[in-house]
Amino acid sequence: MKKLFVMLTCVLLAGSVLTGCGGDSSVGENGEVFVYNWGEYIDEETIEMFEKETGIDVIYDEYETNEIMYPRVAAGASTYDVICPSDYMIQKMIDNDLLQELNFDHMPNALANIGSQYYEQARGFDPENRYCVPYCWGTVGILYNTSMVDEPVTSWSILWDEKYDDNILMQDSVRDAFMVALKLNGYSMNTLDRDELETAKNSLIEQAPLVQALVIDQVRDKMIGGEAALGVIYSGEAIYTQRENPNLEYVIPEEGTNVWIDGWVIPKNAANVENAEKFIDFMCRGDIALMNFEYITYSTPNVAAQALIEDEDIRNSEIAFPDLSQYQNLETFIYLGEDGDALYNQLWKEVKSAYE
Amino acid sequence: MNKKLLSVPYLFWSALFIIIPLCMVFYYGLTDKNGAFTLSNIAAIATPEHSKALWSAIRLSLISTVICLLLAYPLAMILNGMKTGHDSLTVLIFILPMWMNFLLRTMAWQTLLEKTGVINGILSFFHLQNLSIINTPNAVILGMVYNFLPFMVLPIYNVLTKIDQSVINAARDLGANEVQTFLKVILPLSIPGMVSGITMVFVPALTTFVISNILGGGKILLIGNVIEQEFTQTNNWNLGSGLSIVLMLFIIFNMVISAVTDKEGEVNVL
Numbered sequence: 042m043k044k045l046f047v048m049l050t051c052v053l054l055a056g057s058v059l060t061g062c063g064g065d066s067s068v069g070e071n072g073e074v075f076v077y078n079w080g081e082y083i084d085e086e087t088i089e090m091f092e093k094e095t096g097i098d099v100i101y102d103e104y105e106t107n108e109i110m111y112p113r114v115a116a117g118a119s120t121y122d123v124i125c126p127s128d129y130m131i132q133k134m135i136d137n138d139l140l141q142e143l144n145f146d147h148m149p150n151a152l153a154n155i156g157s158q159y160y161e162q163a164r165g166f167d168p169e170n171r172y173c174v175p176y177c178w179g180t181v182g183i184l185y186n187t188s189m190v191d192e193p194v195t196s197w198s199i200l201w202d203e204k205y206d207d208n209i210l211m212q213d214s215v216r217d218a219f220m221v222a223l224k225l226n227g228y229s230m231n232t233l234d235r236d237e238l239e240t241a242k243n244s245l246i247e248q249a250p251l252v253q254a255l256v257i258d259q260v261r262d263k264m265i266g267g268e269a270a271l272g273v274i275y276s277g278e279a280i281y282t283q284r285e286n287p288n289l290e291y292v293i294p295e296e297g298t299n300v301w302i303d304g305w306v307i308p309k310n311a312a313n314v315e316n317a318e319k320f321i322d323f324m325c326r327g328d329i330a331l332m333n334f335e336y337i338t339y340s341t342p343n344v345a346a347q348a349l350i351e352d353e354d355i356r357n358s359e360i361a362f363p364d365l366s367q368y369q370n371l372e373t374f375i376y377l378g379e380d381g382d383a384l385y386n387q388l389w390k391e392v393k394s395a396y397e
Numbered sequence: 398m399n400k401k402l403l404s405v406p407y408l409f410w411s412a413l414f415i416i417i418p419l420c421m422v423f424y425y426g427l428t429d430k431n432g433a434f435t436l437s438n439i440a441a442i443a444t445p446e447h448s449k450a451l452w453s454a455i456r457l458s459l460i461s462t463v464i465c466l467l468l469a470y471p472l473a474m475i476l477n478g479m480k481t482g483h484d485s486l487t488v489l490i491f492i493l494p495m496w497m498n499f500l501l502r503t504m505a506w507q508t509l510l511e512k513t514g515v516i517n518g519i520l521s522f523f524h525l526q527n528l529s530i531i532n533t534p535n536a537v538i539l540g541m542v543y544n545f546l547p548f549m550v551l552p553i554y555n556v557l558t559k560i561d562q563s564v565i566n567a568a569r570d571l572g573a574n575e576v577q578t579f580l581k582v583i584l585p586l587s588i589p590g591m592v593s594g595i596t597m598v599f600v601p602a603l604t605t606f607v608i609s610n611i612l613g614g615g616k617i618l619l620i621g622n623v624i625e626q627e628f629t630q631t632n633n634w635n636l637g638s639g640l641s642i643v644l645m646l647f648i649i650f651n652m653v654i655s656a657v658t659d660k661e662g663e664v665n666v667l
Contacts, residue, residue: 254614396616
């Protein structure tokens with residue numbers, strides 16, 4: 042009898058623990074969809090609109106870098122239905138058989154509204170456009186505060202200028218940090234050449250004493266608040282920061298930079314594929330994409346949304362929609378394979394160890 | 398028999414969230430990517446980056462522990478001298494910050510210490526020299542001391558309240574002055590509290606990665622940061638677990654010392 046009681050307690054406990062994770066009573070009438078997106082990368086009102094229009098409950102999680110997202114999805118710790126990784130990470134997920142092919146017949150908006158040039162650009166990592174629907178794109182450049190920087194900013198090398206000691210913000214993510222150093226030295230940001238990477242590593246170590254902080258999302262608030270003179274930033278953040286602090290200017294350095302695309306993908310183990318397709322298609326609607334663009338200010342590849350932008354300055358903005366043909370050495374990240382990743386990570390650790 | 402039954406939920410809890418994860422850490426730490434046995438994840442502590450991170454963690458947490466001890470002991474004596482009970486307002490004031498989320502309190506320090514932050518705003522208003530400790534090891538020490546100070550105060554306060562007043566009176570009767578009474582009677586009797594406080598400050602300070610990340614501007618790589626990055630960014634759980642095992646040795650060492658000193662289980666926090 043006592044044994045039975047113990048077992049019963051265990052079963053009850055286990056039951057409550059397990060069901061505790063799986064969302065509670067408020068399941069939407071048409072099921073649910075688990076979305077995993079970058080932090081502050083959507084106008085949350087669009088999620089509510091989606092829930093209201095479709096009756097599908099959205100369970101929304103956020104991540105800060107591709108590298109944080111990947112292990113969670115790869116380990117199967119949590120199953121998501123829609124994720125929004127960047128170019129090289131999409132390629133890595135394709136290579137590791139984590140994504141399923143999209144059925145564009147179920148997503149008419151994705152076909153009609155996303156500009157063909159963006160699908161073309163996405164072929165760099167998704168050769169036949171079978172796995173991803175572009176959501177945002179942009180460049181990486183230098184954001185500088187004109188009240189602290191007098192000279193014209195044209196090159197990555199200004200981030201190595203001792204005048205700006207303790208006034209420089211760098212990105213705290215391996216590929217972005219190495220992109221800057223590799224471009225500075227005139228190399229490809231997808232290189233696997235040992236010597237080139239060593240040179241880039243030494244450049245970063247040389248720069249270390251000048252760097253105020255390694256940041257990801259905080260670069261925005263710090264630049265707005267005037268904490269630093271120069272910061273490496275994603276173009277989408279630049280428009281937002283300029284709205285808050287008119288002294289800030291964004292520039293794409295002459296040595297070239299990263300042109301990136303983030304896109305919606307559906308992982309292979311998704312449980313709610315149909316709802317995921319509905320979610321992606323909804324996000325590709327012109328009015329919804331416009332809402333998201335105005336909220337997050339990252340360039341949208343949605344031509345229907347682009348046409349709806351009322352503010353002419355924004356519609357013709359060099360930051361939001363740059364004419365890429367006038368820049369040289371633009372590249373998109375590609376996945377470097379497991380050994381390539383390990384090499385970059387090792388070098389990055391050596392760099393990080395040199396900061397203090 | 399009935400009493401044993403009451404422990405079932407706890408046993409279940411500790412098996413699920415302590416024993417099983419610990420076994421997994423040892424499994425990952427002692428195997429490579431293909432699941433073959435290896436000691437290389439543990440030996441990896443010897444590489445320059447890892448040992449540097451370990452030593453900075455030990456250095457910063459030792460400094461923080463010493464500062465905590467120096468601040469907490471007089472504080473505990475004052476609290477004890479006030480002869481108030483455990484539920485007094487003064488004690489509450491020391492525990493109160495712990496009711497707020499630890500992450501928020503640390504973020505608040507970031508805002509306070511920033512170049513254009515609150516403290517520097519006040520300092521420049523009075524035309525005083527600006528403070529520039531944000532993103533340095535000193536800011537991390539400040540964060541550690543601030544966050545872990547209550548864990549040092551409370552155990553010391555606890556043993557001090559338990560010292561029998563008649564022992565102190567006896568010392569006085571036998572001609573000891575204030576200093577002698579403190580050095581020969583109060584201090585030795587409070588050692589268990591100090592040891593327990595040291596453990597409770599040193600261990601979390603040694604393993605933290607949040608404080609160093611937030612107040613160190615991502616530039617201060619402690620062993621906790623390395624392990625965190627192996628799990629969340631680099632996706633090398635084997636190396637992360639191997640380094641965790643090394644860190645566990647330091648913690649166990651510390652615990653053993655504390656257990657030996659606190660044989661009688663006198664120190665009961667909160």
